[in-house]
Amino acid sequence: MHDSGAKNPAEKIIVHVDKDLEDLIPGFLSNRRNDVASLTAALGKGDYDTIRVLGHTMKGDGGGYGFDAISDIGGALEQAAKSRNGEEIWKWAGELSSYLERVEVVYD
């Protein structure tokens, strides 16, 4: 399972995922889209604890589903929340949103 990185923002990101997980992927990605909304709302309220937990959870779950990039973004969000860095949080929330728009899953 791996991500093929893309420097062009418009370019698709192909992720190869174990076929056994095919039924689970739509639900996982849907939850991540919900996370983008939750992150934005939490940032607006200055709720860094919620952001930290969201980031931590993403960090732990992403790679297991085949999305290493989501684990990386989650880790970065967690760190940004710990240091209460709103700019970093905003940046990584944007990264997550962009990634979710561009990701295309191939089941092997």
Add this chain to the structure above:
Amino acid sequence: MSILIIDDSEDSRVLLKSILEASGYREVLTAESANHAFMQLGLNDPKKGGGGVDLILLDVLMPEMDGVKTCREIKAAEHLQDIPIIMVTTAKEMEWLQLAFVAGAVDYITKPVNKVELLARVRSVLKLKHEMDSRKAREQDLAKKTQELQQALRELKVLRGFIPICASCKKVRNDKGYWQQVEAYIRDHSEAQFTHGFCPDCLNKLYPGFDQDQG
């Protein structure tokens, strides 16, 4: 064999359950929190027998009650203490792991979960659990048989060794130090029974002129 996954992340529970079930584990239960897990395990209800759970996969960082405290609570319950616990943790939570091992966890896997690692660890721990359960059952059986044997020995009536007997009246001194009739002693120490009669000498002494043949 039944496995319980305790994790506040729904995605994590779904993933672990999917991997385990695809690998042939039919009974995979999930709990979203320590308290939910305690209900399923019957923490305060020993009659529930641990809900039939053979292995617990336990997330380290959870709200309300963390994995280390959860592990400690489970291990403190006598009817649950033999259930092995594998901690599920991210790489940066190693200091938590030390506490978890002190609390009674037997192994750990890291997040993001690697399917091969997960299945290998689960297989290994369940094999060990099965062996321990078999050994425990054998020990209980042996203890029961030993008890039965000891009881049988107590009831066994055997005459052996030196028996103190009075040279004059032929009374016998028993195990408690009391002198008793020889018949009583033999009855207490064997399965023998007595039929009473007279030997020729006593018959002649007690009933002189008694014709034995016409008896």
